[in-house]
Amino acid sequence: MSVDTDTVRKISRLARIQMSDAEIEALAPEFNKILGWIDQLGEVDTSGVEPMAAVVPNTLRLRDDVVTEGGDRDRVLANAPQAEHGFFAVPKVIE
Amino acid sequence: MSELTNLGVAEIRDGVKAGDFSAREVAEAHVEAVAAAKALNAFLVETPDHVLAAADAADQARAAGTLKPLSGVPIGMKDLFCTVGVQTTAASHILEGFTPTYESGVSQRLFDAGAGMLGKLNMDQFAMGSSNETSAFGNVISPWRRGGGDNAALAPGGSSGGSSAAIAARLCPAATGTDTGGSIRQPAAFTGISGIKPTYGRCSRWGTVAFASSLDQAGPMARSVRDCAIMLEAMAGLDPRDATSLDAPVPAWEQGLNADLKGKKVGIPREYRVESMPAEIDALWKRGAEWLQDAGAEIVDVSLPHTKYALPAYYIIAPAEASSNLARYDGVRYGQRELPDGANLQEMYAATRAAGFGPEVKRRIMIGTYVLSAGFYDAYYTQAQRVRALISRDFDEAFAKVDVLLTPTAPSAAFALGDKSDDPLAMYLNDVFTVPSSLAGLPAMSVPGGLDDAGLPLGLQIIGRAMDEQGVLNAGLALEQHAGFTARPDRWW
Numbered sequence: 001m002s003v004d005t006d007t008v009r010k011i012s013r014l015a016r017i018q019m020s021d022a023e024i025e026a027l028a029p030e031f032n033k034i035l036g037w038i039d040q041l042g043e044v045d046t047s048g049v050e051p052m053a054a055v056v057p058n059t060l061r062l063r064d065d066v067v068t069e070g071g072d073r074d075r076v077l078a079n080a081p082q083a084e085h086g087f088f089a090v091p092k093v094i095e
Numbered sequence: 096m097s098e099l100t101n102l103g104v105a106e107i108r109d110g111v112k113a114g115d116f117s118a119r120e121v122a123e124a125h126v127e128a129v130a131a132a133k134a135l136n137a138f139l140v141e142t143p144d145h146v147l148a149a150a151d152a153a154d155q156a157r158a159a160g161t162l163k164p165l166s167g168v169p170i171g172m173k174d175l176f177c178t179v180g181v182q183t184t185a186a187s188h189i190l191e192g193f194t195p196t197y198e199s200g201v202s203q204r205l206f207d208a209g210a211g212m213l214g215k216l217n218m219d220q221f222a223m224g225s226s227n228e229t230s231a232f233g234n235v236i237s238p239w240r241r242g243g244g245d246n247a248a249l250a251p252g253g254s255s256g257g258s259s260a261a262i263a264a265r266l267c268p269a270a271t272g273t274d275t276g277g278s279i280r281q282p283a284a285f286t287g288i289s290g291i292k293p294t295y296g297r298c299s300r301w302g303t304v305a306f307a308s309s310l311d312q313a314g315p316m317a318r319s320v321r322d323c324a325i326m327l328e329a330m331a332g333l334d335p336r337d338a339t340s341l342d343a344p345v346p347a348w349e350q351g352l353n354a355d356l357k358g359k360k361v362g363i364p365r366e367y368r369v370e371s372m373p374a375e376i377d378a379l380w381k382r383g384a385e386w387l388q389d390a391g392a393e394i395v396d397v398s399l400p401h402t403k404y405a406l407p408a409y410y411i412i413a414p415a416e417a418s419s420n421l422a423r424y425d426g427v428r429y430g431q432r433e434l435p436d437g438a439n440l441q442e443m444y445a446a447t448r449a450a451g452f453g454p455e456v457k458r459r460i461m462i463g464t465y466v467l468s469a470g471f472y473d474a475y476y477t478q479a480q481r482v483r484a485l486i487s488r489d490f491d492e493a494f495a496k497v498d499v500l501l502t503p504t505a506p507s508a509a510f511a512l513g514d515k516s517d518d519p520l521a522m523y524l525n526d527v528f529t530v531p532s533s534l535a536g537l538p539a540m541s542v543p544g545g546l547d548d549a550g551l552p553l554g555l556q557i558i559g560r561a562m563d564e565q566g567v568l569n570a571g572l573a574l575e576q577h578a579g580f581t582a583r584p585d586r587w588w
Contacts, residue, residue, distance in 0.1 A: 011465050013445075035465075038407045040404070041411070046478060055295050056294055056341065072196075075196040075197075076196075090443070091439055091443055
């Protein structure tokens with residue numbers, strides 16, 4: 001499967017990473033090389049095999065439905081690039 | 096003073112307890128060694144105040160008879176662990192200036208056990224890399240050099256390259272590492288030290304900057320198997336804040352150390368004999384098998400038929416999880432923001448991420464986004480997860496016959512910086528022996544086995560059953576005792 005520059009551009013938009021045309025041009029062949037190598041997975045017969053996400057058997061724990069932390073607004077905002085009036089500040093979203 | 100930096104974790108612990116030296120003296124010797132080793136670029140932040148305060152607390156605890164398991168032990172902290180009040184960047188520009196207001200589960204446990212922190216260790220950016228060349232803050236230089244006057248700067252391995260370099264250079268007796276596909280074991284092998292990745296879930300991931308959540312696992316790196324066992328005991332244990340943290344007792348691994356392997360079976364997986372492997376590594380592997388046989392074990396030939404598919408499966412699963420995890424770096428809540436004039440919110444995200452992430456991180460986010468995108472998800476991601484199940488099944492079948500597996504840790508000794516940095520695929524192939532056990536969540540450790548012709552360390556890997564860190568450590572100890580590895584880099588820095 002060959003990936004063209006338009007696809008790479010689309011992926012960069014989906015990933016929210018701004019890329020110049022030169023970066024896109026450079027990435028397309030790298031992408032193809034890596035994906036070409038990954039394509040060998042298609043050889044493996046996986047019929048009847050369940051996809052594995054959790055590797056070590058574990059149970060999901062439940063905890064009591066009580067507040068464990070909170071009231072930490074200033075700590076939450078401490079590393080924000082821009083915080084105003086106790087909120088994260090972002091560029092205007094609604095025109 | 097200088098000999099204090101030659102001591103390991105157990106020796107420092109025992110010496111402080113016996114009163115042979117004070118924790119303060121140990122901490123000062125290490126602070127001095129760190130300050131004098133800038134040429135290695137192993138530390139991103141130095142925290143002498145932290146380690147000296149812990150040392151003073153240790154000396155007081157000795158007087159009061161309340162010493163803790165790691166009282167007086169100075170350690171290095173990989174910069175992937177959030178540390179209160181100390182900048183944590185994952186070696187990426189996008190987190191420059193980020194100063195956590197909370198402590199990671201692993202670092203908290205180490206501090207609770209009495210350890211002091213010398214500083215935050217350089218690494219591959221977001222733990223993505225095998226040479227430490229993807230750090231936004233410069234390469235870590237291995238303290239090792241090839242013999243014969245060859246002064247080429249060598250890779251300390253990655254991603255825990257600051258950890259491996261600092262320990263090999265005697266800047267700290269032990270450090271934290273994290274391992275997603277080999278990031279503890281490969282750098283340990285490259286620098287002639289030991290390191291263990293425990294079973295997935297042993298160490299809390301809470302407060303550790305995430306790369307690939309189903310694979311990420313913290314573990315210790317140190318200069319002996321015993322020191323790894325001591326560190327791991329302090330690091331492991333249930334953390335309710337991490338849903339994948341295992342609710343299992345933490346064994347007394349140090350106490351359980353036993354190099355007598357009588358009655359144990361050691362498997363040699365034939366698929367790990369790759370074509371391009373240097374003869375020296377093959378020879379060391381054979382020697383390792385003889386050492387384990389000498390220790391009483393029976394050597395058994397085993398097969399892990401899906402081994403060759405582990406790397407391609409990993410390079411779908413890890414980037415896919417990374418693309419999802421790293422979506423959080425949006426320039427809103429923490430880290431750097433890039434806001435071009437007149438940019439809207441979406442443009443701010445894209446500009447922030449373009450400016451903040453390094454090329455390898457962008458590459459992996461892009462691959463991950465692609466394999467998860469509509470129309471490709473099943474062909475790539477679901478197939479990779481199915482292959483992951485087959486790889487895990489291979490291990491289950493092998494462990495029905497044997498107790499541990501013996502393999503080389505990496506397919507080569509340390510390479511020179513720049514040798515592989517232009518070819519992502521060549522770099523990925525360095526993880527060929529470490530990735531399969533990561534995919535299966537199994538405990539695995541690297542122990543130095545000897546030197547190659549150029550005088551560089553080579554590592555041997557022990558892989559064990561899930562939850563059987565003891566079996567891994569014991570086989571590692573047998574290798575350590577037989578290898579008698581005492582080589583260390585000559586100081587040039």
